Amino acid sequence: MNCFDPNSTPEPGKPVLLVVAVALVDVDGRVLLAQRPEGKSLAGLWEFPGGKVHEGESPEYALVRELREELGIETAGSCLAPFTFASHSYESFHLLMPLYVCRVWEGTPRPLEGQKLAWARPNDMGQYPMPPADKPLVAMLRDLL
Numbered sequence: 001m002n003c004f005d006p007n008s009t010p011e012p013g014k015p016v017l018l019v020v021a022v023a024l025v026d027v028d029g030r031v032l033l034a035q036r037p038e039g040k041s042l043a044g045l046w047e048f049p050g051g052k053v054h055e056g057e058s059p060e061y062a063l064v065r066e067l068r069e070e071l072g073i074e075t076a077g078s079c080l081a082p083f084t085f086a087s088h089s090y091e092s093f094h095l096l097m098p099l100y101v102c103r104v105w106e107g108t109p110r111p112l113e114g115q116k117l118a119w120a121r122p123n124d125m126g127q128y129p130m131p132p133a134d135k136p137l138v139a140m141l142r143d144l145l
């Protein structure tokens with residue numbers, strides 16, 4: 001029962017925001033992290049590439065689009081393996097974020113939106129400050145890679 005925290009009771013009333021994200025894994029088992037640029041919420045924190053699922057999009061469609069927009073790479077829905085998800089309450093919304101793993105894409109990731117990029121070994125990810133929602137995901141990636 002060591003998960004029991006009476007202060008963690010789920011509360012209704014916040015909008016649920018669906019965001020898709022991906023761990024791009026290279027041949028050395030490193031994962032691509034992107035630093036959120038100035039002016040965005042959570043600026044300066046490192047995150048998995050991705051973004052909001054727009055009206056009418058499937059999660060895979062949205063992720064392929066985000067990877068094209070943010071990094072200039074192409075991948076296919078068939079290269080996106082569902083891995084785990086984050087469910088985390090922020091101040092004004094509740095984040096629901098499926099995390100995919102992708103090892104196959106075309107092109108070299110480039111920072112097209114002014115973000116910094118870093119290839120991080122799962123064991124080194126502790127050195128990259130990440131949003132609170134991402135912490136459990138990092139632990140699961142360590143087990144996978």
Ligand SMILES: Nc1nc2c([nH]c(=O)n2[C@@H]2O[C@H](COP(=O)(O)OP(=O)(O)OP(=O)(O)O)[C@@H](O)[C@H]2O)c(=O)[nH]1
Pocket residue numbers: 019020021040041042046047048049050051052066095131132133134
């Ligand atoms: N992409 C991404 N978003 C995350 C992660 N962790 C996390 O809490 N988020 C939150 O998910 C929300 C949406 O992400 P986003 O700002 O990248 O959305 P977006 O690419 O569509 O940007 P835009 O709305 O400026 O077009 C943000 O509130 C962000 O803080 C993560 O690892 N990756």
Ligand SMILES: [Mg+2]
Pocket residue numbers: 049050051052066070
């Ligand atoms: Mg984004």
